[in-house]
Amino acid sequence: MQGKRVLELQCVFLVFLNVLCLSPAAGPTVKPSVSLLPPSSLQISGDSAALLCLLSSYSPQGAQVSWTLDGSEVTEGVQTSAESERDGRYSRSSVLTLSKARWEKGELYVCKVTHEGAPHEASFQKSQSQC
Numbered sequence: 145m146q147g148k149r150v151l152e153l154q155c156v157f158l159v160f161l162n163v164l165c166l167s168p169a170a171g172p173t174v175k176p177s178v179s180l181l182p183p184s185s186l187q188i189s190g191d192s193a194a195l196l197c198l199l200s201s202y203s204p205q206g207a208q209v210s211w212t213l214d215g216s217e218v219t220e221g222v223q224t225s226a227e228s229e230r231d232g233r234y235s236r237s238s239v240l241t242l243s244k245a246r247w248e249k250g251e252l253y254v255c256k257v258t259h260e261g262a263p264h265e266a267s268f269q270k271s272q273s274q275c
Contacts, residue, residue, distance in 0.1 A: 175202060177198075183247070195239070196239050222239070224237070
């Protein structure tokens with residue numbers, strides 16, 4: 145396939161017909177860059193608030209995203225994009241949308257990313273003046 149990296153399975157035949165199959169390395173593991181953007185002041189003045197978590201420039205694919213609000217996991221209001229690939233590096237985004245009341249009640253928002261078994265995160269600590 146053109147434009148796609150195809151991994152070939154290489155088999156080495158050993159003595160007595162034993163077979164050892166090796167998969168060539170898929171390239172280096174690159175941890176994601178994780179950024180968290182809080183809602184704008186214009187958005188906060190409306191009925192809801194959305195936080196945006198950006199994951200970029202990682203390899204291989206497979207990064208998972210979750211959110212916590214004041215230490216508790218949040219699943220409602222979360223939309224996470226499919227991963228996109230460019231030049232062997234991947235990216236994705238996740239949005240946490242909260243009601244205005246829930247935004248005003250919360251203090252610490254964390255976007256947690258798991259990639260290749262390693263945790264990465266970005267957080268936003270709201271100060272009282274931002275309510």
